Amino acid sequence: MKGWPSLTLFTASLYGFWLLLNDTFAPGQMVLGLVLTIAVALGTAAMRPLRARPHHLFAAIRLLFVVVGDIIRSNFAVAGIILGSVKRRSNSGFMKIPMDLRDPYGLAVLACIITAVPGTVWAGLSADGRALTIHVLDLQDEEAWVRTIKYRYERPLMEIFE
Amino acid sequence: MSVENIPAWADLLASSLLVLGSVLALIGSAGLLRLPDLFSRIHGPTLGNTLGLGCVLLASILIASISAGRLVFQEILITLFVVATSPLTAMLIIRAGMYRERVDRGKKATPQQDTMH
Amino acid sequence: MTALLPWAISFALIAFAFAMICAAIRLLRGPAAEDRVLALDTLYVNSMMTVLTLGIQYGARLYFDIALLIALFGFVGSAAMAKFLLRGEVIEP
Structure with missing residues (x-):
């Protein structure tokens, strides 16, 4: 492969x-x-100035299922927040995440995943590509979001694209 | 109406998918009104863009396949297209919001530097 | 036969109508231009779902093509407007 x-x-x-x-x-x-x-x-x-070199088809399929599951789960979470009280609704904010992924196609896929999952939106990558800014609707536990993005999405993407 | 001769399980499944999808889309759009600022409002329509649209498309595939007597899954194209494009719109809007917020703040701090026009 | 589907279709159409009303209110009221672009984006996604639901109701494949076209043009429109707000220009030299 x-x-x-x-x-x-x-x-x-x-x-x-x-x-x-x-x-x-x-x-x-x-x-x-x-x-x-x-x-x-x-x-x-x-x-197309540079070619994507994806490998590990199985990792890609596993990532697809993880993302679909996360989309379904966070859909209901965000629906709960929208229907919830004012306090729960005004809990959003920006946060920074250190990045190790460097491949541009991997970053593009990560941007799509983060934005497609309700509750998080990709807001920009720093110029040196080391810090990612995302906007989170339910910003209570920053550590948990960092862990989610790094282990659930970034690790498999590095496996697939690098 | 051509929705008359479908089996009961498909009727039930498609109906629940349609109801779920439309409720999610409604909640997402209501989020546009209920959430406090632009950056959190971006999260609202994502509900309709992902699972809401997905449910409606699945119901459409189900009914079309049954009434055509074979698998019709052209709707996958819409899913692929929306999944590939809606993040782009959201990113552009949030970046525009961040940029204009920064510009506004800069203008308030140093109004004399406004040499744009 | 339990014909649930016509009821579900009516319910979905009403829900989409209310969703579009919400988006339209935000479109009219939105304090910033970005809010209005976001509301337009929501409006076209909801209308696409309405067209798909109508396609289920009438059983015509033509509605699928309409929905695909709405998706294409809606994306181009929203992206162009957001890009304009970001840079003041849609196509940069």
Whole structure:
């Protein structure tokens, strides 16, 4: 699994999207999709300055399930906060987290995960990439948030991308 | 109405998914009114964007698959698209909020430096 | 046969209508421009879900394409407006 050629992965997922969008396996669409996706992949290759090198497919799948579980759990947590008392609602704030992840694609995925999970929003990375600022809706236990982000999301991402 | 000849389990499942999704979307939008400041209001619509939309899409996949007699999961495309894009919007809004807050504070502190126009 | 689905669809449509009213109030009242962009973003996500629910009700696949288009254009619009607030320019040279 080491070093997937990312262009192939990109082409394959684009092809999958094309067939899904047309909802068909008709031979004409399959050929057209193949031609289009290869053309798009070659045409945009120059616009992607660096290639992602994801490995460890199983770690990625495990991370996906962890994130879906967290999204479901924190949906109800945030719903509780919104419906709760004024005191619970005005408990938000910014916090800083030290970062070890360096790969830009890994950071992009981490940004998507943090923002997609209700209750936390990615608010920026410092210029040297060592400190991450996030905004948290329920900021009671900063340590717990640092632990969640570092062990649940950052560790697997470092495994996948570095 | 084409929602008449579906089995009872699918009826129940799709109904509960729809109700759950719409309630979550409503709570999320109510958060826009109930939360105190911009930065916490950003968290409200995330409810509708993630699980709310997910539930509605699952119900849609279920009903469409049953009435078509095969697996129709084009809705996955919307999920992928929203999952990939809604973080970007939220990040841009929060950064705009932080930036403008900083600009406002700077203006109040040193009003004479306002040479923008 | 227990036909729960029509009731659920009606309930969902009413809930989405109220959600859109909430977003519209924030859109009209929002103190800062970012609040208004956020409210517009919420508005389009809710309308997308309304269209999907209508698609379930009428059983037409056409609604799916409408929802996809709303998602595409809504994202482009919100991102452009947020970018404008951030930089004062949407496409930088």
